[in-house]
Amino acid sequence: MRIRLTSIFVDDQRAALAFYTDVLGFTKRHDIPLGDATWLTVVAPEDPDGPELLLEPAGHPAVKPYRDALVEDGIPLVQFAVDDVAAEYERLTARGVVFTQPPTDIGTAVVAVLDDTCGNLVQILAMKPA
C-alpha cells in the first residue's frame, strides 16, 4: 500500500492553483473538468510521479466549521518537506505569505506554519541531520 494522493479543501480552485504553483512552487498535474469543478492536482516539480495533492472544492457544509475550528487553534492540515525552513520563511514572507508560526526548532526538525489563503494552514518541515 502506498500513499498516492491526498486532498485538502480549498475555497476557490483557481486561486488555490495560483497559490500552490506560483507561490509555493508546485506543478499542476491534472486539471480535468468534473461537473462544475475540476479534478485538480499538483505535484512537486522534482518528483512529478510522486504523491499528488488534490485541491478539492470546499462546498460541503461540514467543511467550514471543521476548518474554522482547526485554523483558530493554529492546527495545520497538511505538511510539506523543505530543505531549509528559514530560507522558505524569508522567501514566502517576501511574497506576502502570512505565517501563524515562525520557524521553530523542535529538536529533531525545524517547522513553521503558514496560511495558504485558501482556508488551510500548512506546516513546512525540514528534518535535522541525524
Next chain:
Amino acid sequence: MLVRVADVFHALDDETRRLVLDELVARDGQTLFELCSMLVTRHGLSSSRQAISQHLAVLEDAGLVVTERRGRSKFHYFDGRPLAVIAQRWPTTREETP
C-alpha cells in the same frame, strides 16, 4: 484592571500552567498548536490539546494570558500586570524598618 489575587495564585499553582507562561515569555503570541508542540518537544508533556486549552482558559481568567485574533487564528500573549498588582500589595522591596 480588576485582579482577583486568589485567581492569580490558583492559576500559578500548576506546573503545566507555569510552563505555558514560560513558553509565552520565551516567544509571545502563540497559537494553541504551537504551544502544544513546544510543551511536548521541550518539556516532554503529553497533555491533550483540550487539556492545554483548559489551562489557557484558567490563565486567561486570571488575567495572566490575553488572546488576540489575527486573521482566522487565535494567538496567546503573556500579561504580567496581575503579578505587578500582587507586588504592589506586598512590595518585594521596602524601606528598612528601625
